[in-house]
Amino acid sequence: QVQLVQSGGGSGQAGGSLRIACKISGYTANRYCMGWFRQAPGNEREGLATIDTDGSTNYADSVKGRFTVSQDNAKNNVYLDMNSLKPEDTAAYYCGYRDGSCGSMWYRLFKYWGQGTQVSVSS
Numbered sequence: 001q002v003q004l005v006q007s008g009g010g011s012g013q014a015g016g017s018l019r020i021a022c023k024i025s026g027y028t029a030n031r032y033c034m035g036w037f038r039q040a041p042g043n044e045r046e047g048l049a050t051i052d053t054d055g056s057t058n059y060a061d062s063v064k065g066r067f068t069v070s071q072d073n074a075k076n077n078v079y080l081d082m083n084s085l086k087p088e089d090t091a092a093y094y095c096g097y098r099d100g101s102c103g104s105m106w107y108r109l110f111k112y113w114g115q116g117t118q119v120s121v122s123s
Contacts, residue, residue: 035097066083
């Protein structure tokens, strides 16, 4: 059973930076995709970034150039570094896991989820 445990996030000011981490355990697939998502009240979960086991990344236009997804060498931790924060970045943030290579960021393709981390950005 894949388990994802998130840490980090919190509150920040517009123009500032925050980091969220996602610790992965229990996976057996040789290739998998990790994604970062966010969900504001009343909105559908939005894909932000994905990273494949080979290190290739993809970003949504809404965060491209501001957010960076990375993983440690052991691939047990995935990070989302958020820079140039905007008030509209305020949401609950989730990491997600799916077997196989990354493709679409559609959240329904991801099977396992972290517990969620609130990010609040003030102007």
